[in-house]
Amino acid sequence: MAFWLVKSEPTAWSWDDHVKKGVQYWDGVRNHQAAANLKAMRRGDRAFFYHSVEEKRIVGVVEVVGESYPDPTDPEGKWVVVDFKALMPVKTPVTLAQIKGDPRLDHLALVRQSRLSVTPVDEESWRIICGLAGVEA
Known part of the structure; x- marks a missing residue:
């Protein structure tokens, strides 16, 4: 299983x-790197759902x-989507400021490529963020 982060303006x-909606496709991705990340996703992979713009969490x-x-x-017809099922809300939203403030997470694309809407998250970072969010990794 791989881990990801997907951004949407709320x-x-x-x-x-x-x-x-329950299950919905993730559309509107018009960046080649983000689209490549969508193409790399497999059934069972999980992603953080991130509210961008004003909330940033x-x-x-x-x-x-x-x-x-x-x-x-x-x-x-040159872009792709994947279908996502909503699993659970986080108990405690994790802000961009928290992520940027944690040196264990400073390598994440969310920090380094802030405009990219679909990014990978390594397993260790997934566990750290799940801990901050109060959800099971």
């Missing part, structure tokens, strides 16, 4: 929206339930 697609955990396929919102 005014466009929030954790609550995803929970209401991890608010939930989702699981990949459908591997990459063409993005239905892309008229050119």
Whole structure:
């Protein structure tokens, strides 16, 4: 199993929206590196659901339930989506400031490539962040 972080502006697609839907594809990714990360995801992988822009915090955990396929919102057909199932909200949201303030996490793409919307998270960092969030790794 691999671990990831996916970002969304909560005014466009929030954790609550995803929970209401249950399973939904992650669309609108228009960056080659982020799209490559989507293509690398496999069923059973997990991702932190991150509210970007004003909130800048991890608010939930989702699981990949459908591997990459063409993005239905892309008229050119060159981008992909994956299907995510909402698993659980975090007990304590983990802010970007907390992540940046923890030297064990300073290597994460969230810190180093802040504009990238889909990023990998190594297993040790996943466990650290789960601990901060009050959820089981």
